[in-house]
Amino acid sequence: MTTEAARRLNWRQRHDLAPLFLYRLGYGVVTLFVISVIVFWATQALPGNAATAILGTHATPALIKQTEQQLHLNQSVLSQYWAWLSGLLQGNFGHSLASGGQSVWSLVKPRLINSAILVVLAAFVGSIVGIPLAIYSALHKDKLVDRVLAVVTLSVSAVPDFVIAVFLVTIFATVVWRILPAVSVVPLGEYAWNTPRLLILPVATLAIVILPYIYRMTRGALIDALESDYVELARLKGLKPVRVAVAHALPNALAPVIQVSGLNFIYLAGGIVLVEYIFNFPGIGQGLVNAVSDRDVPTIQFIVVALAAFYIVINILADMAVLVVTPRRRYTRLAAA
Amino acid sequence: MTTITSDAAVSAAPRNRRAAGNLRRTLRTGRGRVGLTLVVIVVAAAAIGPFVTPSPPDTTEGIFFSPASSRFWLGTDVLGRSVLARVLDGGWVLLIMATAATVIGVGLGAIIGMSAAYFRGRIDTVLMRTVDILLAFPQIVLVLLLISVVGSKLWLIVLAVAFSHLPAVARVIRSASIDVTERDFIASDEAIALRRTRILFGEVLPNVVSPLMVESGLRLAWSTAIIAGLSLLGFGQAPPAPGWGEMIYENISGISTNPWGVLAPALMIAALTIGVNTLTDAFARVSMGSDRGALQIERFQ
Numbered sequence: 216m217t218t219e220a221a222r223r224l225n226w227r228q229r230h231d232l233a234p235l236f237l238y239r240l241g242y243g244v245v246t247l248f249v250i251s252v253i254v255f256w257a258t259q260a261l262p263g264n265a266a267t268a269i270l271g272t273h274a275t276p277a278l279i280k281q282t283e284q285q286l287h288l289n290q291s292v293l294s295q296y297w298a299w300l301s302g303l304l305q306g307n308f309g310h311s312l313a314s315g316g317q318s319v320w321s322l323v324k325p326r327l328i329n330s331a332i333l334v335v336l337a338a339f340v341g342s343i344v345g346i347p348l349a350i351y352s353a354l355h356k357d358k359l360v361d362r363v364l365a366v367v368t369l370s371v372s373a374v375p376d377f378v379i380a381v382f383l384v385t386i387f388a389t390v391v392w393r394i395l396p397a398v399s400v401v402p403l404g405e406y407a408w409n410t411p412r413l414l415i416l417p418v419a420t421l422a423i424v425i426l427p428y429i430y431r432m433t434r435g436a437l438i439d440a441l442e443s444d445y446v447e448l449a450r451l452k453g454l455k456p457v458r459v460a461v462a463h464a465l466p467n468a469l470a471p472v473i474q475v476s477g478l479n480f481i482y483l484a485g486g487i488v489l490v491e492y493i494f495n496f497p498g499i500g501q502g503l504v505n506a507v508s509d510r511d512v513p514t515i516q517f518i519v520v521a522l523a524a525f526y527i528v529i530n531i532l533a534d535m536a537v538l539v540v541t542p543r544r545r546y547t548r549l550a551a552a
Numbered sequence: 553m554t555t556i557t558s559d560a561a562v563s564a565a566p567r568n569r570r571a572a573g574n575l576r577r578t579l580r581t582g583r584g585r586v587g588l589t590l591v592v593i594v595v596a597a598a599a600i601g602p603f604v605t606p607s608p609p610d611t612t613e614g615i616f617f618s619p620a621s622s623r624f625w626l627g628t629d630v631l632g633r634s635v636l637a638r639v640l641d642g643g644w645v646l647l648i649m650a651t652a653a654t655v656i657g658v659g660l661g662a663i664i665g666m667s668a669a670y671f672r673g674r675i676d677t678v679l680m681r682t683v684d685i686l687l688a689f690p691q692i693v694l695v696l697l698l699i700s701v702v703g704s705k706l707w708l709i710v711l712a713v714a715f716s717h718l719p720a721v722a723r724v725i726r727s728a729s730i731d732v733t734e735r736d737f738i739a740s741d742e743a744i745a746l747r748r749t750r751i752l753f754g755e756v757l758p759n760v761v762s763p764l765m766v767e768s769g770l771r772l773a774w775s776t777a778i779i780a781g782l783s784l785l786g787f788g789q790a791p792p793a794p795g796w797g798e799m800i801y802e803n804i805s806g807i808s809t810n811p812w813g814v815l816a817p818a819l820m821i822a823a824l825t826i827g828v829n830t831l832t833d834a835f836a837r838v839s840m841g842s843d844r845g846a847l848q849i850e851r852f853q
Contacts, residue, residue: 246651254697372829373773374823374828375780376777378825381800382815385807427585481690484690484693488692488693490783507699507787526689
């Protein structure tokens with residue numbers, strides 16, 4: 216009895232989530248630190264005078280000096296990095312080199328919020344369309360609908376996001392129907408929820424891009440679960456097919472679905488770049504493109520670090536969610552770590 | 553030494569033949585044929601196109617954004633140039649750039665992945681931790697970061713895109729190589745002190761040909777999308793040059809007057825990426841017995 220209790224406690228301890236979470240969190244912080252070094256080194260500390268590169272060769276010496284001071288270029292690389300990092304940690308992200316020297320935060324904040332709306336809506340729409348389709352396909356494997364969807368999703372997943380955007384603009388905004396605005400006319404600094412019509416096409420584009428992945432991963436996971444022994448047993452017991460699928464197979468297919476949701480957010484962090492640009496949507500993707508064109512180093516640094524931080528947070532959340540729904544994996548993860 | 557070399561060659565030969573057989577079997581599947589047809593059409597248009605343009609692609613022929621007519625089958629673009637001529641002339645640079653970026657990226661990525669799998673230990677840890685960190689950048693963001701550093705010259709874009717492929721390719725090839733490096737014939741190669749480069753390229757490489765080809769296909773489609781996407785953002789060929797991505801960038805403002813200026817290059821890009829992906833999918837099904845949906849699940853677990 217006591218050994219039994221001890222074993223149970225041991226199992227709990229070995230499968231405890233807290234140390235795993237702390238480990239992942241610590242690893243995430245270290246990764247983010249390394250990323251900040253890479254981004255800083257690449258954008259600012261590389262050989263060649265960043266100030267001249269930004270201002271062009273015809274800049275006056277005084278202007279060059281001013282820019283150098285702004286970027287702390289007159290100090291050593293290490294103290295430059297330190298000044299930048301401590302600024303980041305204190306919420307002082309520096310001043311834009313374009314846009315008349317406004318603070319980076321005041322320029323980027325509305326963009327961050329607009330992009331967040333776009334990404335969350337796209338992930339939501341993609342999931343509520345993709346997951347039911349996947350369940351239907353898995354339950355009717357190799358039937359007509361399943362086979363048609365297989366070909367359609369394969370083709371759609373191959374089309375670049377900006378091409379989908381172009382097709383949608385052609386169909387819904389210009390040539391076939393003119394029912395939706397082709398480009399956003401949200402002024403900079405405005406929020407997208409004030410004009411929901413402008414969100415429809417960008418959200419639809421991103422949702423169509425992620426839909427095939429949601430569909431394929433969910434379908435694959437469900438089919439694996441449906442073909443397993445315990446589902447076979449549930450069926451042999453005489454349970455109804457719907458009950459077998461929902462109560463027995465689906466919980467075991469959750470882990471891949473969570474992973475694919477995480478992956479989608481990660482894809483969306485990059486996917487917004489081109490889609491926002493095409494629709495002239497004022498988000499951080501468009502902000503990054505403009506900053507790269509203008510060689511606005513502080514803005515590039517902030518947006519890239521913010522996107523990487525987003526990636527790391529999503530990864531940790533997805534990993535932890537997977538561990539919550541599949542206790543048997545907790546052990547192996549710790550062993551692997 | 554000669555006997556050893558020939559042994560290695562003999563053990564590799566059937567696998568190479570198997571890869572060739574898989575290619576033939578791929579082309580016997582419906583998907584394989586559809587994919588190859590699309591790829592051949594686009595590549596032929598891009599390769600032969602520049603020699604058969606109905607009018608010079610860089611000169612103004614009519615008014616801007618005029619719709620399709622008997623003189624301009626696909627209408628004219630933002631400067632009154634023939635869209636058809638520009639689509640025919642605008643593909644080959646993109647195809648060469650995408651192919652180069654893919655070859656460099658997949659080649660180096662495969663070397664990194666195989667080395668990590670074979671040498672294990674500290675080399676593996678360092679390489680894979682670096683890969684983890686680089687994967688935290690979305691690919692297009694990584695390329696934009698590199699462009700902000702080095703500028704937007706074409707060969708730099710190729711290198712930046714190739715570099716952005718490295719982490720994902722290295723990870724996939726590493727996991728494919730790990731099983732191989734644990735097999736007995738590798739141990740026997742080590743016992744007879746075969747050179748390590750020879751083990752890597754003569755023994756490990758032939759055993760990961762299938763995943764390597766699948767990865768090359770996926771990356772080729774990605775390279776095309778990213779490079780065309782970058783030209784669309786204005787980081788591509790300098791203006792008068794026609795390019796499919798550049799055309800979308802130039803002509804999007806006239807989409808309601810002459811949609812072909814945008815649609816024609818977009819359709820070419822879509823046909824190419826769908827073709828490459830379908831062909832790759834067919835090959836993956838034939839050679840590894842699994843579709844990519846299942847592969848992706850394995851990959852990220």
